[in-house]
Amino acid sequence: MLLKDLHFTREQILARFDWSETNEVMLGYYPDTSPLKDWEKYGMYCPFEHCIATMPLQEELGPQSCPIFSHDCPAGEEQVTLCKEKEA
Secondary structure (H helix, E strand, C coil): CCHHHHCCCHHHHHHHCCHHHCCCCCCCCCCCCCCCCCCCCCCCCCCCCCCHHHCCCCCCCCCCECCCCCCECCCCHHHHHHHHHHHC
């Protein structure tokens, strides 16, 4: 089974969970795709780790693909470049 086969669309994820009845959200699946201001304080990899699993996952990695999670970064290529530099 390929990783792409395990991916759910953002709409499927949002439909599956009723976010209004809980304050608990699995990391990566938060529906708000705005950058998280205090991401470093929480030990996260980047400002979008909280929502990365809700982003598209292409069959082949591209310039917008997160170097850690493979999903397309909501901030685009500029953030991907920053993350790659951080990894090096």
